[in-house]
Amino acid sequence: MNLDRRHFLRLGMATAGAAAVAAAGFETATAAQTPAPGNSGAAGGVSGGNAGGKTMKVMTTDGQLLEVPAGQARQIKLPVLSSADIRQGIPGRRFVMMIDLAKCDGCGQCTKSCGQMHFIPPDRQWIRVFQMQDSPATAPYYMPRPCFHCDNPPCTKVCPVGATFKREDGIVLIDNERCIGCRFCMAACPFNARCFNWGPPNDPPAALAEGYSPEHGFPRRIGTAEKCDFCPDMARQGKLPDCSSGCPMGAIYYGDQNEDAVTNSQGETLRFSQTLRDRAAFRYREDLGTQPRVYYLPPVNRQYPGPDLHSKKGDQA
């Protein structure tokens, strides 16, 4: 049913009035509801003027503006995700991420892409690139850290109101409309993956226009926690998360464990389980027992200079 979204014609107007309808987030607009007096494209007469030569402008999902006979337009209901759908997750999926540390050159493009997509204010990062060095004699490397979407998540365990929850597709999300802002989840997450909306949010109009969903985490709500959401809204469209697609090195692979395939920005698709085995993948701090859904491939045979950590010793773990 999620496919419907891609194929249906979003009924919209090129006019300001209709833009407001679209901004209200709604795809349920019908030919009958759309006309506003004075619109050049839309017919003034609402009464079933199908046979007449009246046309109306509609926009396809690709952003093309078409003019179609008004009679051919019909009301389509988008599968609006109920909160139960969002809490359950995408059926049959088990999302995973695999980050190849050998490819990561610490450019920070993942953070930037993610920030743009999620309208993240400059004071926080959902995916954060750390400079690591396990011991003084070993090589330093960069380690991007999204939320690990742990299978034994310490954050959801402690939430007093179930505002943060683990879904069947493996994703840990936050319902910012339920969160009470106690920040226990932030204390519980040993990876500091969570950020907080300390002050009033300053969302751009584009963020406000999208409407809130836990699946993308904006528009922001003051006094609530937020974090990397593993982009389930992109996954529903069959797209990679922005950190992954934005990575110029192709270091971030994302996919479905059930399909046993992960893909990066270069279009390279790997067998997930076999790659884990062949390339000695690991998860960060396995000893903490949180069972992350993010795997790392060790930083071996790198083609770029690693981070110079000798000047900033304080940053080391």
Next chain:
Amino acid sequence: MTRRSAASIPHSAASADTAEIPADLLATLGPLGRAGWCLLVGLVAIVCWGAGAYIYQLRHGLAATGMNDYFSWGLYIINYIFLIGVGMAGTLISAMLRLTGASWRRSITRLAEAITLFALLLAGPMIMIDMGRPDRFLNLLIHGRLQSPILWDVFSLNTYLAGSLLYLYLPMIPDMALLRDCSAPFAPWRRRLYRVLALGWHGDARQHRRLEKAMAIMAIIILPVAVSLHTITAWIFGLTLRPGWHSTIIGPDYVIGALYSGIAAVITVMAIFRRSFHLEKYLTADHFRKLGLLLLTLCAVYFYFTLNEYVGPSFVTETAEIPLLAHIFHGPYTVVFWSMATVGFLLPGLLLALPWTRNIPGIVTASVLVNIGMWLMRFIIVVPTLSAPYLPFPPGTHYHYVPTLVEWSITAGAFAAFGVLYLVFAKLFPIVSIWETMETEPKEATVPVAANQPAEEVLV
């Protein structure tokens, strides 16, 4: 009407009691006096200042505080732990000493139980103040997850609050009757208040038996509730994967710490009332000495617990613990840590242990130092751990926690509110239990387990 007539039946007994209300105890209920009013007005002003700060915080969000994504808890949580720790006072004095038959407790039980009540009354709001969305407080009921330690804490705190209120109130009933029937010139509203609160008490044997029974039951019930509250609060930290918090000893550690700071609070409040309310006869040097010894014991026990918290990690030097210990012992929190060690353990320990300083001034100084030290201890528990995450602070970032004026103002307001509540309480109700002290005085030497005796023989 019927209540009044019922109350007037054994009036002979009641009026005999009335005559016996010691004038010095009755005097504590007299007008506030110039100094008292100055104090009250000053405290109310601080409360208003704190309330103003909170309104500012509501407007600007928690951005008005010094907290950030790494230091996600701060002064409010520190105050919360401190306040419920102080709230252990009442339980210790009124329940533990009661159950062990220490009859000398009688003149300080109410004073201690009132500390508990008001500390708890302010602890709850501290959590609310810390919440990013206090407007969604009801989500705790609507969507509450029993699996979350926060829910346990909510239930535990409220149970303890209700229990403490009850436990404060029960032994006040006979006093309310005494005040209802006494000849002191109380304002009509006040006498009405006493009459309502007296619940028709007329002090017959059956009522006394019931009261004693209720108090004995409460004394037993309140103990596990108090222990649960401190343990669960400790678990809020202990059940996370954080060095410094994730420790098996943290539950008992909080209970002992709470006892320690609770007794210190009782001694401090005792000293204030002894001086300002002229209660030297009831709050005697013996009380101070006994509580001082108790404080010394707990100083030793808590020191032992604290030692355990640091020796293991310092010896083993597990990777995750290293930055934490470094920050505490020779980093940003060194001053706070060693101040805590000095003010919280060393000085009070010396003052209480040395016979030359184990007098009222010495013991009171020690208890004031312990109060300060224990607040610093809570700072050391909460903040340094947040400064030592598993993953290092990202390059180029400088996270630190410096509480803002808003936080300090709200903190000051909360402590001032404690003072206001306490002052009003002490002016409205006898801070030293009248009937219990009257009951004790003649029999103190001979009835070590007076709590278990039917009280009518003593009082009537």
